[in-house]
Amino acid sequence: MLTTLSGDRLPEWITEASDADLPGTSSFATGLYSDFDAVTVGLTTDWNSGPVEGVVNRIKMLKRQMFGRVGFPLLRRRVLLA
Template identity: 65%
Template sequence: MRAYLHPFRGSTPTDARPPTPRTVTKWILTRPDALPENDRLKLKSVLVHCPEQDALTRHLRDFAQILTRLQGDRLLEWITAVRADDLPSMHTFANGLERDLDAVIAGLTLPWSSGIVEGHVNRLKMIKRQMYGRAGFSLLRKRVLLA
């Protein structure tokens, strides 16, 4: 029995499983100051081993800062930085932003939003779908006005 267990006694346990892509994504999308120290160290380890992931993380965090702080004037600088790296998916995203650059910059700079209007439109469409084929326009009108 001892001969059977002998090879395993001196060995150290293997490292824990690597983090899942979902976990790494969560770490990247969480604000760095809100990330627990243990997770921050694990993320740092992942980024050290993959330079592409490190560049992607930098670009995502920079874009999040532009988005949350309404710094649309930095967008062209950000797009230039994205183009400097070899990240095809980010190039595709940047191309999409450039298609209507003026509107994107305005959306990332101005404090106004059409979110409230979009919410009301969504509510009206939901009521219309619930009523489809069940009643006429007069009942639909009453539901919309009373809702």
């Protein structure tokens, strides 16, 4: 469903996963009903937050490299120039 963007098959998958008698999978599947509309939209649209997550990951990496060495002004300069 994730790669083919076929969120319309989600109810079928939830019933199959709930009937599978696997404790983690069945509880996850029943938990999807709590926000069913958002999960369905997430599985049917091609929009994602990958580019934003990449930028956040890069900033966190720069912050970890400089941990305990310098202050915020140099971190800001590295983020803006990188």
